[in-house]
Amino acid sequence: xxxxxxxxxSALVAAxxxxxxxxxxxxxxxxxxxxxxxxxxxxxxxxxxxxxxDAIIEAQFDTISPENALKWxxxxxxxDTYDFTLADQYVAFGEKHHMFIVGHCLVWHNQVPxxxxxxxxxxxxxxxxxxxxxxxxxxxxxxxYKGRIQSWDVVNEALNEDGxxxxxxxxxxIGEDYIAKAFQYAHEADPQAQLTYNDYSLExxxxxxxxxxxxxxxxxxxxxxxxxxxxxxxxxxxxxxxxQDATISDFAKLGVKVVISELDVDVLPSVTHQQTAEVxxxxxxxxxxxxxxxxxxxxxxxxxxxxxxxxxxVYLKHRDVVTRVTFWGVTDGDSWRNDWPVKGRTSYPLLxxxxxxxxxxxxxxxxxxxxxxxx
Ligand code: XIL
Numbered sequence: 001x002x003x004x005x006x007x008x009x010s011a012l013v014a015a016x017x018x019x020x021x022x023x024x025x026x027x028x029x030x031x032x033x034x035x036x037x038x039x040x041x042x043x044x045x046x047x048x049x050x051x052x053x054d055a056i057i058e059a060q061f062d063t064i065s066p067e068n069a070l071k072w073x074x075x076x077x078x079x080d081t082y083d084f085t086l087a088d089q090y091v092a093f094g095e096k097h098h099m100f101i102v103g104h105c106l107v108w109h110n111q112v113p114x115x116x117x118x119x120x121x122x123x124x125x126x127x128x129x130x131x132x133x134x135x136x137x138x139x140x141x142x143x144x145y146k147g148r149i150q151s152w153d154v155v156n157e158a159l160n161e162d163g164x165x166x167x168x169x170x171x172x173x174i175g176e177d178y179i180a181k182a183f184q185y186a187h188e189a190d191p192q193a194q195l196t197y198n199d200y201s202l203e204x205x206x207x208x209x210x211x212x213x214x215x216x217x218x219x220x221x222x223x224x225x226x227x228x229x230x231x232x233x234x235x236x237x238x239x240x241x242x243x244q245d246a247t248i249s250d251f252a253k254l255g256v257k258v259v260i261s262e263l264d265v266d267v268l269p270s271v272t273h274q275q276t277a278e279v280x281x282x283x284x285x286x287x288x289x290x291x292x293x294x295x296x297x298x299x300x301x302x303x304x305x306x307x308x309x310x311x312x313x314v315y316l317k318h319r320d321v322v323t324r325v326t327f328w329g330v331t332d333g334d335s336w337r338n339d340w341p342v343k344g345r346t347s348y349p350l351l352x353x354x355x356x357x358x359x360x361x362x363x364x365x366x367x368x369x370x371x372x373x374x375x
Contacts, residue, residue, distance in 0.1 A: 163210020198229030
C-alpha cells in the first residue's frame with residue numbers, strides 16, 4: 001500500500017515538476033483504487049468523427065456512458081424495429097479501450113416514443129400490454145449486451161421533487177410495481193449486471209427521503225437494486241457539501257453503492273427556483289442569461305475549480321461506497337448545458353474547455369486525489 005502510494009505520489013510530483021514533455025496525470029490514474037472516472041460520450045465520439053474528443057476519452061476515463069445512443073427512441077424507435085447500429089459501436093468503443101461500460105437508460109418518461117404507451121386508436125394500453133412491451137425492450141437490449149455492458153440505469157427519474165412517485169405513463173398504466181418489474185426483467189436478462197436507480201436532485205431532503213424509502217422497499221422485496229445514481233447536475237452553490245455528504249451516507253446505510261452518474265457544474269444564471277434536470281424544461285433565451293458568451297472570467301474559473309475540489313473531496317471521503325464518478329460530456333462544447341434549459345448559451349460545466357484543454361477545475365480535481373494520497 002505504502003509502496004503504491006509512494007509511486008503514485010512520485011508520479012504526481014514528476015508531473016507537476018512539469019518536464020515539458022511529461023503529460024499531466026490523467027484523471028483515471030489520479031483516482032485509481034478510489035473509484036472509476038467516466039464521461040458520457042456522444043455520436044461523433046462513438047463513431048470516431050471527433051478524434052480530439054476520443055483522445056481525451058482514451059487518456060482520461062476508464063468508464064463510459066452513452067449520452068443518447070441507448071435511449072428508447074434511438075434503439076427501439078418503432079414497435080418491431082430495433083436499431084443497434086450506434087449502440088453496437090458504443091459497446092465496441094468501450095471494449096476496445098477496456099472500459100467499464102454503462103447502459104443508459106431502460107425505463108424513463110423522456111426520449112421514449114409515444115407508441116410505447118398507446119394502442120392503434122391512440123388510447124393508453126392496459127397494464128399487461130405495457131409490461132410485455134417493457135419486458136421485450138429490456139430483455140432484448142440487456143440480453144444483447146449481456147456480460148459486455150456491466151451496469152444499467154434501469155429506472156431513470158421516477159420521483160417528483162416532493163419524493164412522491166412521478167405520474168408518468170409507466171406509473172399510470174402499470175402501477176407502482178413497474179419499478180420492481182423493470183429491475184427483475186433486467187436481472188433476468190443479465191444476472192451479473194449492476195443495476196441502478198438513477199435520479200437528479202436527490203440531495204434535496206424531500207426527494208432524497210422518497211428515494212430512500214423507495215430503495216428500502218425494493219430491497220425488502222428482494223428486488224436486485226445494486227446502486228443509486230446521483231446524477232450530479234450541480235451548480236456553484238447546490239448541493240451544499242453537507243447535503244452531498246449526508247446524501248451519500250444515507251444511501252450507503254441501505255447497503256447500495258452510490259455512483260455520481262452525470263456530473264456537471266453550471267456557472268450560468270439559474271432560471272428555475274429549484275435545482276432540476278428535467279430535460280423537457282424550456283426557458284426563453286435572454287442576453288442576461290448568457291453572461292459569458294465571450295469567455296469565462298478568471299474569478300469564475302477559480303470558483304468552478306474550488307467547487308470541483310470540494311465535491312471531489314466528498315466523493316473521496318466515501319470511496320468505500322462511491323464506485324464511479326461520470327461527467328456528462330467530455331468538453332464544455334459538448335455539454336447539453338449549452339442548450340438546456342435555455343437554447344444557445346455558452347456553458348462551462350466540465351473539466352475540459354472548448355479546445356479540449358484541461359481547465360483549472362481539472363487540476364483542482366487531480367490535486368484533491370494527490371493530497372489524499374500523501375496523507
Ligand atoms: C440529455 C442529453 O445530454 C441531451 O443530449 C438530450 O437532448 C437530453 O438528455 N438526465 C439524464 C440524461 O438522465 O439522459 C439527460 O441527457 C440529462 C438529464
